[in-house]
Amino acid sequence: MSRLVMKFGGTSVADLERIRRVARLVNAEVEAGHKVAVVVSAMAGKTNELVAWTDGAGAAAEGIEPSDDEYDVVVASGEQVTAGLLSMTLRNMGVRAKSWLGWQIPIIADDAHGKARIDGIPPEKLGAAMDGGEVAVIAGFQGVTRDGRIATLGRGGSDTSAVAVAAALKAERCDIYTDVDGVYTTDPRIESKARKLEKISYEEMLEMASLGAKVLQTRSVELAMAYHVPVRVLSSFVEPGEAPGQGTIVCDEEEIVEKRIVSGVAYSRDEAKISLFGLPDHPGVSSEIFGALADANVNVDMIVQSHARSADTANMEFTVGKRDAARAMEIVDKVKAKIGFEGATCDEDVAKVSVIGVGMRSHAGVAQSMFKALADKGVNIQVISTSEIKISVLIDAAYTELAVRALHAAYGLDKL
Amino acid sequence: MSRLVMKFGGTSVADLERIRRVARLVNAEVEAGHKVAVVVSAMAGKTNELVAWTDGAGAAAEGIEPSDDEYDVVVASGEQVTAGLLSMTLRNMGVRAKSWLGWQIPIIADDAHGKARIDGIPPEKLGAAMDGGEVAVIAGFQGVTRDGRIATLGRGGSDTSAVAVAAALKAERCDIYTDVDGVYTTDPRIESKARKLEKISYEEMLEMASLGAKVLQTRSVELAMAYHVPVRVLSSFVEPGEAPGQGTIVCDEEEIVEKRIVSGVAYSRDEAKISLFGLPDHPGVSSEIFGALADANVNVDMIVQSHARSADTANMEFTVGKRDAARAMEIVDKVKAKIGFEGATCDEDVAKVSVIGVGMRSHAGVAQSMFKALADKGVNIQVISTSEIKISVLIDAAYTELAVRALHAAYGLDKL
Numbered sequence: 001m002s003r004l005v006m007k008f009g010g011t012s013v014a015d016l017e018r019i020r021r022v023a024r025l026v027n028a029e030v031e032a033g034h035k036v037a038v039v040v041s042a043m044a045g046k047t048n049e050l051v052a053w054t055d056g057a058g059a060a061a062e063g064i065e066p067s068d069d070e071y072d073v074v075v076a077s078g079e080q081v082t083a084g085l086l087s088m089t090l091r092n093m094g095v096r097a098k099s100w101l102g103w104q105i106p107i108i109a110d111d112a113h114g115k116a117r118i119d120g121i122p123p124e125k126l127g128a129a130m131d132g133g134e135v136a137v138i139a140g141f142q143g144v145t146r147d148g149r150i151a152t153l154g155r156g157g158s159d160t161s162a163v164a165v166a167a168a169l170k171a172e173r174c175d176i177y178t179d180v181d182g183v184y185t186t187d188p189r190i191e192s193k194a195r196k197l198e199k200i201s202y203e204e205m206l207e208m209a210s211l212g213a214k215v216l217q218t219r220s221v222e223l224a225m226a227y228h229v230p231v232r233v234l235s236s237f238v239e240p241g242e243a244p245g246q247g248t249i250v251c252d253e254e255e256i257v258e259k260r261i262v263s264g265v266a267y268s269r270d271e272a273k274i275s276l277f278g279l280p281d282h283p284g285v286s287s288e289i290f291g292a293l294a295d296a297n298v299n300v301d302m303i304v305q306s307h308a309r310s311a312d313t314a315n316m317e318f319t320v321g322k323r324d325a326a327r328a329m330e331i332v333d334k335v336k337a338k339i340g341f342e343g344a345t346c347d348e349d350v351a352k353v354s355v356i357g358v359g360m361r362s363h364a365g366v367a368q369s370m371f372k373a374l375a376d377k378g379v380n381i382q383v384i385s386t387s388e389i390k391i392s393v394l395i396d397a398a399y400t401e402l403a404v405r406a407l408h409a410a411y412g413l414d415k416l
Numbered sequence: 417m418s419r420l421v422m423k424f425g426g427t428s429v430a431d432l433e434r435i436r437r438v439a440r441l442v443n444a445e446v447e448a449g450h451k452v453a454v455v456v457s458a459m460a461g462k463t464n465e466l467v468a469w470t471d472g473a474g475a476a477a478e479g480i481e482p483s484d485d486e487y488d489v490v491v492a493s494g495e496q497v498t499a500g501l502l503s504m505t506l507r508n509m510g511v512r513a514k515s516w517l518g519w520q521i522p523i524i525a526d527d528a529h530g531k532a533r534i535d536g537i538p539p540e541k542l543g544a545a546m547d548g549g550e551v552a553v554i555a556g557f558q559g560v561t562r563d564g565r566i567a568t569l570g571r572g573g574s575d576t577s578a579v580a581v582a583a584a585l586k587a588e589r590c591d592i593y594t595d596v597d598g599v600y601t602t603d604p605r606i607e608s609k610a611r612k613l614e615k616i617s618y619e620e621m622l623e624m625a626s627l628g629a630k631v632l633q634t635r636s637v638e639l640a641m642a643y644h645v646p647v648r649v650l651s652s653f654v655e656p657g658e659a660p661g662q663g664t665i666v667c668d669e670e671e672i673v674e675k676r677i678v679s680g681v682a683y684s685r686d687e688a689k690i691s692l693f694g695l696p697d698h699p700g701v702s703s704e705i706f707g708a709l710a711d712a713n714v715n716v717d718m719i720v721q722s723h724a725r726s727a728d729t730a731n732m733e734f735t736v737g738k739r740d741a742a743r744a745m746e747i748v749d750k751v752k753a754k755i756g757f758e759g760a761t762c763d764e765d766v767a768k769v770s771v772i773g774v775g776m777r778s779h780a781g782v783a784q785s786m787f788k789a790l791a792d793k794g795v796n797i798q799v800i801s802t803s804e805i806k807i808s809v810l811i812d813a814a815y816t817e818l819a820v821r822a823l824h825a826a827y828g829l830d831k832l
Binding site: 019057 | 435466469470472473486488493494496499500502503507515517519520564566
């Protein structure tokens with residue numbers, strides 16, 4: 001009998017009726033002969049309520065010693081409640097079950113409270129309980145530090161909990177149940193011809209996740225890749241008696257026989273473009289700017305630099321998260337006073353559109369066909385950045401849907 | 417520096433503003449030089465919400481293996497939240513603080529989930545943290561079993577947590593903050609001349625609590641008595657800058673210099689009187705009836721038996737809790753079929769009024785003056801029961817207030 005980890009997010013356990021639906025899905029896997037561990041999030045809305053209380057209690061107060069370990073004590077209670085309720089519900093269906101909190105397994109975490117990383121999960125106790133025929137219902141999102149304090153893994157951390165548990169248990173697979181039935185070639189709300197992918201590689205999924213396709217938390221995919229844990233994304237919203245679909249398997253590239261050049265088109269409207277012009281053209285200028293931004297914890301994504309017509313000054317463009325834009329401009333202003341340049345503008349009316357595919361590694365001309373497809377629709381490209389398996393362009397936000405559809409068609413994704 | 421335990425109930429921590437008020441009270445004790453441990457309940461209403469979910473998840477379902485340990489996992493989360501929030505609030509006021517959950521101290525409990533008893537509290541870790549200048553903020557109502565499961569102590573269990581922690585820490589005192597400012601000679605809503613008692617003995621407090629004066633949980637008083645922990649009852653509802661009053665000290669009888677014959681008048685409308693008549697007058701009849709009630713977990717309080725006029729039958733009256741009355745009548749009916757008697761009636765329109773005082777031990781005539789005071793007002797006594805320090809009478813419920821006021825005056829309680 002193989003071990004299986006199932007994970008259910010907040011919307012899947014939002015109320016008792018949905019928890020019963022989850023229990024039926026778990027029971028079906030038990031009856032299919034699996035030894036099951038279930039990782040659960042807090043009921044939808046609960047984490048927000050708890051976080052709001054911690055804000056009120058002064059977690060966000062300034063000039064005060066951080067209280068992050070207490071933040072974790074409060075917020076981790078949400079998953080605790082779900083774990084207890086699901087275990088009860090399973091028992092009442094006649095399924096042997098027991099809840100496990102982070103400290104009971106233990107899921108050992110570092111002490112970066114609120115955004116802790118998992119250091120290790122000794123599988124012995126958990127595995128023995130499962131081998132004894134008991135479903136392990138695990139509170140996601142939480143661990144315990146080596147000195148016995150509760151630590152949470154940060155938003156979306158339950159995905160990471162699930163993959164880490166699957167890795168520790170050497171599980172056959174980690175099934176992430178969510179409110180979509182798989183990973184699509186692009187956002188179906190924009191392109192009705194979007195197709196569900198049967199398989200996608202970890203690398204592609206990582207690019208998708210970090211580019212705005214919010215199906216899986218990035219860290220959970222990194223972890224799955226590191227430990228070769230096959231992850232399946234599928235929907236928990238099935239009626240009694242109905243089986244969930246096959247979803248999408250996220251796995252090693254080698255297990256995908258038919259490799260596509262491009263697997264998906266992603267987009268993000270969460271970025272802002274900052275343009276600096278008239279920069280002094282000597283070494284150390286970039287380092288000055290991006291050092292100041294890094295010191296302020298502002299993440300910079302795309303960067304391009306070009307020489308202006310006059311040979312001794314340069315222009316530069318880069319993107320930051322929209323919520324960091326105002327702060328980034330303040331920092332840029334300070335740097336301006338120091339190194340001196342002509343001016344800076346911020347444009348929030350931009351979108352990043354990306355094509356992703358492991359097949360790019362061995363195929364030339366992918367970028368060229370992207371640029372042509374966009375040019376054919378009259379979409380102007382402002383900034384370009386590339387990685388081994390991804391090409392991203394920054395465009396005027398108004399053209400987002402048009403660009404996504406054009407690229408989806410150009411790479412034949414509607415004909416999978 | 418002496419150790420002090422402070423305990424705050426659900427209404428005292430019902431929202432963030434009240435939690436800040438609690439933090440100020442804690443801070444005042446820290447500044448007065450105490451090493452403080454604070455025990456907190458769940459925010460008012462939270463436990464009910466959590467319990468309702470467990471009911472929905474099947475905790476109350478019939479014919480199913482009990483899920484009580486999971487009930488505890490869910491319900492204990494309420495106190496966890498308050499402990500984290502109060503610790504944060506204290507830190508933000510500049511007070512060093514840390515939250516402690518049952519498993520972190522640990523508060524070792526037996527595995528009677530939902531109504532567990534505390535087996536022991538190793539004071540070393542907690543004491544060391546307090547000696548190091550840290551306020552210990554303890555989640556009440558919860559412990560951990562020897563095999564690492566969360567166990568809750570039952571409703572009102574936070575009082576018990578507080579007293580047990582005070583005993584383990586050999587604290588100077590356990591201050592129970594609540595929504596009243598002390599223990600009164602009787603209910604001030606009935607008798608405006610009711611006086612706050614400066615001191616009351618454990619024995620008297622136990623009788624008060626079990627008779628309907630719901631200031632302290634009975635088990636916490638038993639525990640305080642066993643370990644000689646002085647308990648102070650006082651109000652948390654004081655404005656910033658205002659000190660809470662002295663409240664009422666619950667302590668050993670020996671520490672009360674001026675002993676009163678009667679310390680208080682209590683009443684309860686929670687009982688129903690069941691009358692059986694025409695009982696066969698032979699040995700074993702009472703045992704048959706009360707055995708059947710005990711088997712069904714129906715607690716019986718007052719009992720009187722009398723012979724009917726015809727020499728070979730007897731009548732019997734006893735009281736049970738109102739919520740058990742219907743079930744008790746069903747059981748009585750079954751016993752009737754077995755042993756045969758004329759009939760049974762149930763009267764829910766009764767009240768139990770009691771006078772309590774350790775001074776009764778050494779004074780004769782206390783009962784007589786009680787009966788006279790009631791007779792003077794035309795109050796008919798239906799059933800009488802006595803203990804060493806208490807006399808209770810069952811009367812028509814309509815006379816409750818009249819009887820309470822008459823007894824309060826008869827024993828001079830308005831002139832303390």
